[in-house]
Amino acid sequence: MLTIGTLSKRTGTKVQTIRYYEQIGLMNEPGRSAGGQRRYFEHDLDRLAFIRHSRQLGFSLEVIRDLLDLSDHPSRSCAEADVIARRHLLLVEKRIERLQALKKELRRMVSECAGNSVSECKILEVLRDHSECLTDHDEIGA
Amino acid sequence: MLTIGTLSKRTGTKVQTIRYYEQIGLMNEPGRSAGGQRRYFEHDLDRLAFIRHSRQLGFSLEVIRDLLDLSDHPSRSCAEADVIARRHLLLVEKRIERLQALKKELRRMVSECAGNSVSECKILEVLRDHSECLTDHDEIGA
């Protein structure tokens, strides 16, 4: 029997996060000790490791729920897992493209700034005036 | 005098978002019409455009607050803007690197999956067992 602290250390997950996964139904409710503390089996650890690894690869908890469900039914076709992974790959590729456009723009801003007063600062000028940009970057952030 | 709807259209910002920026003190409280509706000047529009453009380039609202403050003081040195932009550039570059490692891993998973039953699915196998990965990807997600 494993404590929540052991699961935490062995998977690099914070204790609170494990309880959070239980709360949203990603992890099963474990048994309890006489005093009311959570006690886990090895298969709980495996499940948590699966979740964390999927998160590291950028899958959302929503999607991980489906992946876990698939993983629990070994005889089913893995076509769905394939679709999920391919969709995620496309998403990651898109994000990379967007970030590369951003990087280019930031590089240009930084390299063109002479480092004098704010009034002649290229960086602030570009931020003020979108038309100085090469790309559209109409979406926000990442 | 401009309405909030005009600002919204001219900057591609949702009305609620403008009110949110006001609430957190990024936008100044504008004057009001007789009936209590917000009325803006052109310089409010400029400020909002600055905020949105900065967001599109991935700066956080926290950082944008500093950039706006700099922009409001034209005689100051732009060294700080330079530092902020360079720091952000590094962050973007790091994110790209991480995403490229993720992409590689996802590609490998997808390409090695034969598309049979879940029990032999390479995708689910990799998710189960981190040791099959090439990279560490110890951080989470994006």
Add this chain to the structure above:
DNA sequence: GAATTAAGCTACAGTCACTTTAGCAACGGG
């Protein structure tokens, strides 16, 4: 001038994936 429609108002809840905090209770080694 009335009626309709579009736009605006406040206040609050919801999103995602956790993290933090407060204030306790239980466990394990010495």
Add this chain to the structure above:
DNA sequence: CCCGTTGCTAAAGTGACTGTAGCTTAATTC
């Protein structure tokens, strides 16, 4: 038996918005 570590619940906070409910005001059309 003591005490430091670990665990417990419940609730609020994070960032950057978005959505909803239930109104009021402004603008347009007849």
